[in-house]
Amino acid sequence: MATLGLSETDKAAVEAFRRDVVEPSQTQLVIVDFWAEWCGPCKQLTPIIEKVCADYAAKGVTLVKVNVDENGFIASQFRVQSIPTVYAVFQGQPVADLSQARTEGQLKQYLDQLLGQLPIQSDEKAQLQEIAPLIAMGEEYLGSGDAERALSVFIQVAEMVPDNKDVASGQARALVALGRLDEAEALLDALPADIVKDQAIERARAAIALARDSKPVADLSGVQARVDADPDDHEARFELAAGLMGNGDRDGAAQALLESIRRDRAWNDGVARAQLLTIFEAVGLEDPWVSAQRRKLSQILFS
Numbered sequence: 001m002a003t004l005g006l007s008e009t010d011k012a013a014v015e016a017f018r019r020d021v022v023e024p025s026q027t028q029l030v031i032v033d034f035w036a037e038w039c040g041p042c043k044q045l046t047p048i049i050e051k052v053c054a055d056y057a058a059k060g061v062t063l064v065k066v067n068v069d070e071n072g073f074i075a076s077q078f079r080v081q082s083i084p085t086v087y088a089v090f091q092g093q094p095v096a097d098l099s100q101a102r103t104e105g106q107l108k109q110y111l112d113q114l115l116g117q118l119p120i121q122s123d124e125k126a127q128l129q130e131i132a133p134l135i136a137m138g139e140e141y142l143g144s145g146d147a148e149r150a151l152s153v154f155i156q157v158a159e160m161v162p163d164n165k166d167v168a169s170g171q172a173r174a175l176v177a178l179g180r181l182d183e184a185e186a187l188l189d190a191l192p193a194d195i196v197k198d199q200a201i202e203r204a205r206a207a208i209a210l211a212r213d214s215k216p217v218a219d220l221s222g223v224q225a226r227v228d229a230d231p232d233d234h235e236a237r238f239e240l241a242a243g244l245m246g247n248g249d250r251d252g253a254a255q256a257l258l259e260s261i262r263r264d265r266a267w268n269d270g271v272a273r274a275q276l277l278t279i280f281e282a283v284g285l286e287d288p289w290v291s292a293q294r295r296k297l298s299q300i301l302f303s
Helices: 010-020 041-056 072-077 104-117 122-144 148-162 165-177 181-188 199-213 221-229 234-246 249-261 267-283 288-301
Strands: 029-033 061-067 087-088 091-099
Touching: 010 029, 010 061, 010 072, 029 041, 029 104, 041 061, 041 104, 087 104, 091 104, 104 148, 122 148, 122 165, 148 165, 165 181, 165 199, 181 199, 199 267, 221 234, 234 249, 234 267, 249 267, 249 288
Parallel strands: 029 061
Antiparallel strands: 029 087, 087 091
16 A cells, blocks of 8 residues: 555554554455444444454464544545455455355354465464374374274374364274274264364264174174075175174175165165265275275166
């Protein structure tokens, strides 16, 4: 903003705007709230916008309030015609008009979209970059069957970043692998409401459900004989799949469930398909093994 020909008051306002908005916006997302004392809607919006911006501070979001009666030149530069007017500013430029966001949920949705699109620097991003190798290490231990070591890693990371969805998921799945299902469930139940529906947490819940349904079986020869004697004995085949999964043979379990679906996909309200999808979720929807099994399922369903 040029200051040539401005009054001393306007010059001071421009300098303050540069200091409070333009400079911080080079690395952060600055939310500029244009308001006035006499504005009723502004007073309704104020507690909402202040709360959300405080919640998102670690994500690199900063709130700056501009009183239009005291900063008319700044308001005119942004072509503010009514208030409240709320802009998101990044690198000195408005990147979004948030004026229509009048609820906490709406404002968070806008901010989440912007934070996903812009290279915002924040403490949270720096911390996530720091813990990413540790999460990968925990997952590697878990994948190799060393659940005790995986649990130890995830517990240490959880002390650094409490309520992180990926850490909580890994910790819960490590507990499941150790047979400590109630502890895993309690851990997930204690998580904040805003992450309980995340795919990582759903994966951990699927692992708990699968572990409760699939217990190790020392001898599956009897149930295998029932399936061999009557291939359409879906109850026996479902029992066989549970036993195989409990014994760690996910290939065998998937094969048994896929065969049951192929023979009668509607048996017992489609329980075989539901169980197979639970296995997929527990293993991880991005896992190559899951992708291969999904293709097999699609071939059965659409052939």
